[in-house]
Structure formats: C-alpha cells, structure tokens
Amino acid sequence: MNDHAAGAGVRVRFAPSPTGYLHIGGVRTALFNWLLARRHGGAFVLRVDDTDAQRNLDDALEPILEGFRWLGLDWDEGPGVGGARGPYFQSQRLAIYQRAVETLLERGSAYRDYARPEEIQAERAEAEAARRPYHASRRWAARTAEERARFEAEGRTSVVRLAMPREGSCRFVDAVKGEVEVEWASEADHVVQRADGSCLYHLASVVDDVEMGITHVVRAEEHLSNTPRQIWIWRGLGVEPPVLAHLPVVAEPGSKVKLSKRKLDKYLKNPQFAGLYERGRTIAAKLGREAAADTFNPVIVDFYRISGFLPDALLNYLMLLGWSLDSETEILSGEERIAHFSLDGVNKSPASFDPDKLLSFQERYMQALSIDERFALCLPFVEQAGWVTTPATPSLRAKVLAIVAAAGDRIKVAGDVLDYEEFFVPDDSLEYDEKAFEKRIRKPNGATELLRAIRDALASAPEFTPPSLEVSFQSFVAARGLALGAIVHAVRVAVTGKAVGFGLFDILSILGREATLARIDRALALASAG
C-alpha cells in the first residue's frame, strides 16, 4: 500500500463525540489522521458526532477541542474554523442523512422493515437456539406502497434496514491489515434509520465521509468488522469506498484489551499506572483542583496537560504505539513525525499502554529543554499553587528559577516543581519527615552537637553561594576528620524536613543564611524537646 502516491488530495477526519473528555486512544487515532494530512499537504477535518443530542454541547465539546489545541493538532475544517463541506456537527446534517436513506431505498440497497421488536427478538432467539447466524427474515419488509399501507394499517411502524447480499463475499484491502474477505451471508440486515427517523452511526458516518470528500478513513480496529456493511452503504450511494486503514487498539497496561476510561480501578493495580496516576493526583491536589476520579486519570488527555507533561513527549510516545520508523529511532521532532509518517509503518497487533515508557519520553524531552524553558513551564504551577504572587515578583521569579536550575532532572513533568514546597513555607511551619528526622538528627550519636557546630560555622560563613558553602563545609569536616556525609544529611533534614532532594549547597544558597539558621535552630529545639 503506497499512500505516498495519494498526493495532495488527502482528506482525513476524526469524529469525536462530545463526552467532555479526550481519550488517549482517540488521540492516537487523531494523531495518525493528522499526520497523514500534514504529510501530504491535505486536510484534517474535525467532525462532531453529536447525534445523541447533548444537553450542553459546549461544555462537552470544549475540553476536547482544548485537548487538541494543547497538543497542537490543528484542524482545517470543523468547529470554530468552518469549512466548505459543513456543517461539521452531525446534529445539523439530518436532512442529508434522510436523502441518503431515500437513495438507498430507491436503489434497493435498503428496505423498510415493519417487524415489531418482539418479533425480531423471537426470530433472533430461534436462530440462536438453532445455532444459526441471525440476519433479519425480511418477512415484514415492504418494498411497495401497497405493502407499506397494509403494514401501517396494522399499526406497525418501520425502520430502514440494509438489504445485505446473501451470496458472495465482500473483499477489501485495508491499508494496515491487508486483504480482508468476509462472506456477505454473515452480515445481518443492519438498521440504518430508527422508527423515529433518526439515523445510526454507520449511515451517518459513511454519508459524512462521502459528502466531505474523505479520501482515507483511518480509525480504530474495532470498526474493522463493521466495514462490510459500510462498504455496502458506500456502494449503495454510488461511490467506491475511500482508502481504509484500521489501527490496532491501544490496550490496557500489560494486556491486549482496549483501554477504557471506565476501568480505572483495574488499571490502578498496575504499579506503573498507579505511579503515574499518583504523580498527577499529587500535582492536581496542590493546584487546588478537585480532580474527580473519572475525569482526571492517565486515560484522559487533560491529565497530562494539568500535570505538566510536554505535548511533544506525549505525541512522540503515542506515535510509537503501533507505528515505527525503523529498528532504533525513538525521538522524532514534530517535523520528523510529519515527514516520516506512513500507513506502511503501522503495526497489526494491539499495543499496550506503558506508563513508564511514556514517562521516559517525557524525561528525555524535558532534559532537552534549557533551564529558562523549564522555568517558563514551571512558574505557572507555582503561581497556581499560590506559593508566590501572581504574577510573581522578580525576586520570587529568581527563586523559582534557582529551584528549577538546582532540581535539574528531578523535575520530570512541570508539576514536579511542586515537590519543593519547603522553599515557600515560613521557617516555623516547616514540616519534618519523622523517619528522616529520627534517622539523621535524633538518633545518631553526636548529631545534634555537630548540627550546632555547623550552625555556628554557617553563621559566620563568608557568603551563601554554592561554591562558598562547599568550601565552608569541606573545611568544617576536614577539621574534624569527618567525611562530608557525616554532616550533610542532618543539615538537609533540618532545613528541608526531607531525607531527599537536590544538592545541599544549592538548597542553602536558595534559602539564604537567615532561613538556614532559623531552621537549624528549630530542628535543634525539636530534637532536644524529645
């Protein structure tokens, strides 16, 4: 399948339904579509699948569009931007579907079925009992006006069903799966229009694709089995189907089952997934966001935006979930992703979502940023957490910058900057990690005496810069025949309350002499208090 030859006429689409959240698997599908459009200079169409009559369409759609904007997946036609093939809301296209239904009926590709639900149910049960596939008996099919009148006189209403062939087979070439062949006889006469006149997904989707001139339908594999009936609709409408590409699903961690936002509890049993989830929850909590469990989790794109992930990292990771360029390329810039993408490279089997691997992409992208860039990403988090004024004053900005610089690789997602709350709390309300305090200050013999001694040394230390502090510490330990480790840990716990963190000299330099001394004093007081 050489889609490179398809040229500039490529038109692809993604049809989100306004549910209020953007699913990670959906993003992967959208990404592949977008990439294909950009690769060929074609158009990426966003079409809103709102046939279910949403009450607050805006509320349900906006988070999804926001997700697309954040990721940089811009659409050429669709909500907000319009386009020549609109409207782009299915709820506004009902008349178009109606015309298509009539065409199908006229051509004999579909028929009116006056069967009552209980009659269908009985037939289906009978077929199942006999272990036969069921596909509508057409006993209540009406092709002529007389038949319709007769059924209607009985008080029956009708739906429109596809008049599927009962012989031969449907063959098509899928750009990912290759040749697929399905016996027509295994296809049921699917309903395309309900008794109330509303149309079903298969019909609406095909009609929209036809009307919007879609050239490549790139969608999840769950639609592969639905393809024959859609091909029947395409042909019934007098057009040949576009290029079809069915992407393997994005699966649960360590499994092949499609990732679903409803199975959070199950995913949390996966340690890696739980770790990612906790990281995000911690950040969201500090930002004061009431993160409801069903909308704030790693299956939903908002999770990453709110936690401070880099869109490029997410995109890069997602692109490699089911696609690869060669045996070793992992990092691809935005331009490279567009330049290299091809349906040829798409895998056939499901790919499970790996939180750790995603995190590793995030780390690599974060490491590639300059300190200033990281600072720009982190500052809004500190502001939103209310730790500094908004906007931050120059001195507070300098402090955040110093923290970001000192933290280095430890800040993996921008929200991780919120791990360093100790730099923003008053000296007298710093909280101590009990275990660390016990281990480093209370328990070791002579620890408090040493701490007192270094406190005095620091009181008269020349200046509070990392290099100078290092000199002070080195001479302090050298004079006592100790290793640096003998004092560093106690001081760290005393001034930050924690056992871990970045370099001690950076910590002290950011805190400054006054806070350092105050905190050591407080720790000493606490230690002697028992």
Added chain:
RNA sequence: GCCCUCGUCGUCUAGCCAGGUCUAGGACACUGCCCUUUCAAGGCAGCGACACGGGUUCGAAUCCCGUCGAGGGUACCA
C-alpha cells in the same frame, strides 16, 4: 456460538513481503557495578522473546497447513 483480525524479550518494537549476514537488534522496565552529600541523572554490565505442532527447503522468526491463545465485532451504541 458465529464472523473478522492478530500472535518476536514483562512492555513498545526491528527483522517477515523479496528464506541464509539472526548463537534475533534497539528502547522502556528490572538486576548488579561505577560515580556520589541523599534522591535523581549519567556510565558500564547483565537478565530476557521468534505461541505450539507439522510440512516445504541444503537451510525458516521469515513460506504453507493445523492447533492453541488473544483481541474486536455480532444492537433501533459509537
């Protein structure tokens, strides 16, 4: 049940179409060591896979058949 699809390290994958260069390569994770003021990061090393069974062939991860396993579909859902 029936239909469709898929099956290489725990995970993402390269290799398969055009069989030998594959004692199967890379990445994440994991383990160990080094570095080191803790934690990260980094460096080095290690662990680890062709689902199974037949066949074709001098030779099969690669081609053919079967089995098993997995996923999806089977709605007046999308």
